[in-house]
Amino acid sequence: MFDQQKKASLAAWRKMSEQAEADLDPEQQYDELLKAADQMEEQGLITSAEWRQLIRDAGNVFTHNQEETHS
Template sequence: MFDQQKKQSLAAWRKLATQPQMRLDPEEQYDELLKAADEMEEQGLITSAEWRQLVRDAGSVFRGEADQTLR
């Protein structure tokens, strides 16, 4: 159950990071990515190291440098 919830949460995060968001400007998308990462860490779904990686990845998305590993 835990692993499935983690996989679903990370998949939703990646979808938000990689798909064009018509309703969100880049700053809003970045904020949403950070909120999602925070929620996953607070729920114990990800470690602090995984959280830091998501924050770095969100920064790359914001700068338009999304790493191909997100896709």
């Protein structure tokens, strides 16, 4: 059960990170990704190392989306 919940949460996080820019502006998307990572860590679904990786990934998504917005 725990592994399924973790996989489902991470899959939802990845899906959110890949949403088209039309769905959310880059700042909103970044905030939502951070909130989701925080919730997973608080629930004990991910380790602090996994949390840090998600935060780095969210930063990369934000940077990429900012570049796309300004192109």
